[in-house]
Amino acid sequence: MRRTDGNNNIVQLYGVSFSPNTRDFTIVMQYAENGSLRKYLQCHFSSLDWPAKINLAIQITRGLEFIHLEHIAHRDLHSKNLR
Template sequence: MECKINYAKLAIYGITQNTETMEYLMVFQYANNGSLSKYLRNNFCNLTWQTKLEILKNISNELDNIHRYANYIHADFH
């Protein structure tokens, strides 16, 4: 996702494993404008509640798609 108002979806390229922690990680398409958490940290006060809810809705829809159609299981999203 490029952290812009259009909230483009990121492609999931696959899954990898951290060799030190053995934690599994999802590999996503590069996001030119940085992570969503950084974007929200820097812009939270400038976003309307409608926009914040739209972002949350999009995230929940994509998580639903991961569970329903891709059969991926996740633990944490940071």
């Protein structure tokens, strides 16, 4: 696990727990009040002007740049996983 704090474009991962009984993992992450990017865009895309859409793209790019510079692999990047 790598620390990602200090970057507002990354949802924080607080910890991971493993249950030996059920063999399930539990991931504890920062609460994303607005939900996923996909959900947000489904509700608001038509009302966003171009500067707002460009700002979203810039924020995503900055988050990706941060995880790449930290050598963090996401492996499942799509709009449902962007918060």
